[in-house]
Amino acid sequence: MCGFWIYSGVFPSEGRNRANEREPKDEYGHGWGWAWPADRRVIYNRASARPDGSPWSERKKLVWWDEAAKKWTGKDVPDFTATKPPNYVPPPGAEGDAALAGDKPYILHADGFGWLWVPVGLNDGPLPTHYEPLESPISNPMYPQRQANPVGLNRARTGNEYATSPDARFPYVLTTYRLTEHHTAGGMSRTLSHLAELQPELFCEISTELANEWKIEHGEWVTLVTARGAIEAHALSTSRIRPLKIGDQLVHQIGVPFHWGYNGLVKGDMANDLIAISEEPNVRIMETKGLLCNLLVGRRANNVAKLKEYHSISEGKTA
């Protein structure tokens, strides 16, 4: 019995918790902790042996076919049907694991081969490449003629405007992230005093360089504005956040945790008001890690006039 599938096998006998074991027996770490499901340390390790089952390299050998014992053996737990010989040829009509030949190590792929690219299933590809985010302070250095993902779905509309790349109104990169103390947007954790007290208010993290440039005092209120909305947050200036030197440009980043909202023991503006509704073509998740923004000193309510320059609907969004 186990509480969750990832733990099945972690308690092999009464009083033994393999995840707590701390005696490494070899260079692969067997004996130190445990890897679900069979304490196998290298996935697809059948690929460390030639098609005939002998190791590619004597020095780096991992698993190999033991002809005498008629099974796979080695330094790691074989990631392969232990008794399937290297010369196994699937009979016609074979299904599942039986349909994979003895020289096909990639057992989670239907054809048993390793793939340099994804032949099916993705709306972009097949090879990995680089595009800039939907909003970026620079042009794509890899494909100057193609800035962002050409098959990304554009959902621009009133209230969901996109900045251009680059955009003179929004010189900084904004990225959103989580803190340990809160769960997703904070709907559950903001109501628990022992978690809420640890991260009680929204803040944004800026570099000491950016703080000096704007003469922002540590802890002072600032307003962050994107093409969609504006939020207010305490400024936390820290040398953990550093400006990025991209080509000849110095690009400042602003980090914002997204755990606050309008109810709970602790409240604050929502970082998600800033992000763009855009759709990555495969999983259709919006971009939240690389957006363009600007920074205004002071609380949102004190920046109403300035915010009107950024969006037509800013009046309705100010406190």
Next chain:
Amino acid sequence: MTKAAFLTDATICIGCKACEVACKEWNEVPDDGMIWSGFSYDNTQALGASTWRHVMFLEQPAVAGPQQVDMENPFRWIFLSDVCKHCGNAGCLEACPTGAIVRTNVGSVLVQSDVCNGCGYCVVSCPFGVVDKRHPDGRAFKCTFCYDRQSAGMTPACAKACPTQSIRFGELEELREAGVARVAELQHRGYADAQVYDPLEASVGGTHAMFVILGQPEAYNLPPAPEIPTICLKSAWMSALISALVLAAIVCAAFLF
């Protein structure tokens, strides 16, 4: 009689604050206020009547051990879970006039909240600033070393919850040796400023909470030589006696001349 202890290792703490939350959940400690501090990610700020474990976040312009990258702008972010030191000679215990503070059979120092009358003498007598009065309750509270859990053969809640084994709980002398061994290993790996905080020389007479730290203890709010107030008793009474004699001499002199 075994002596229980904590060994808390700053070099493997990840700053998750699970110890703080586990402590409060087990001991039913109320929240300590919803105040954003601006001190890195640390909004707890310090140990207090309603914070018995405190994970401090230190941002330092210093090299982190064998770090090789960006040596012109060295930076390290250190976390350390602070706790009551359960001193060998405890200032709070010596100051307590009601007997509310006692030495337990595991060597820890326990404030019995049903006896405490809230006088606050222990608060000023702690060389580490650990004991604190809870407002508006008025009584003093601090880490109990999970005496209830220990009595039932269990690990204190903070050490139990620690996901990286940064907080180790065990026998005092074993952990003292483990701390020295850990520092030797860290120094071997390039952490030249690693050291154990274990003030054996000072008048607290060794503590039941030791720490593995990088750099100087002052940065962690740990006094390099924590002294208990009673070591000043002799000089204080001597000063009082001399003052009294001088005053008496002056009064006598006023009659004579």
